[in-house]
Amino acid sequence: MNLQPFPFLKGDELRVYYPDIQLWHNGIVTDVIPGPFGFPSATMIHNSKRGGGVCTVSLEEFSGSNPVFLSRRPPSPEYAAAVVSRARSQLGQHYSALFQNCEHFTTWAFSGVPQSGQLQTIGWIVAIGAVAAGLMASDSRADRG
Numbered sequence: 001m002n003l004q005p006f007p008f009l010k011g012d013e014l015r016v017y018y019p020d021i022q023l024w025h026n027g028i029v030t031d032v033i034p035g036p037f038g039f040p041s042a043t044m045i046h047n048s049k050r051g052g053g054v055c056t057v058s059l060e061e062f063s064g065s066n067p068v069f070l071s072r073r074p075p076s077p078e079y080a081a082a083v084v085s086r087a088r089s090q091l092g093q094h095y096s097a098l099f100q101n102c103e104h105f106t107t108w109a110f111s112g113v114p115q116s117g118q119l120q121t122i123g124w125i126v127a128i129g130a131v132a133a134g135l136m137a138s139d140s141r142a143d144r145g
Contacts, residue, residue, distance in 0.1 A: 007030065008042055008059075011080025013071040013106045016063050026071060026106040027062050028087040045087040047105035053094045054087075054105060072110065083109050 008014060012029045027046030035041050042059040051057065059068065074080035087109040093100065107113065 005067045008068075008070065009073065011083040013073075013076040013083075013110060014044065014059075014062070015069045015071045018064060018066060024103075025062075026102045027057075028083060028106055029059075030056065030084050030087065044097050045084075045091065047090070047093070047095050047100060049095045049097070051095075052064065054090045054092060056091065070107070074110075086112070112116050 008029050010032060011031055014027055014028075014029060015068070016025050018025055025048070029042045030045050031043040033041050033043060044057050044059055044062040046057065047054045047055060048057075062068070074083050087105070088114040090105060090109075097103065115136060121128065
């Protein structure tokens, strides 16, 4: 039997896609736990609307039986410790889709800057839509005049 090493390390940012809500979700590995028969698991911290904010869950609960992907890995054990420390410092914080979602949380844990690429993309789509609607409205007025 050829057992592969557990693919995730402390401080890793993991992503999972939840097809039921059609969204990606992010979290931080805080501990790798020995499991039965040599199959370890992990403890995660994530910011979850369902969980009421920043909370700790098992990898199994985080994944919801969906495939889990490595999003990014700290470059050193010291950096990983800082990521985990920042993540733990947010336990109990409330969830906000616009200002404190799972992506803001993991980006802040990694860099100290809360950002959400998903929200930035949505913002650009809304802005482009608003510009297009404005141009169509001005063309409509010009046609009437």
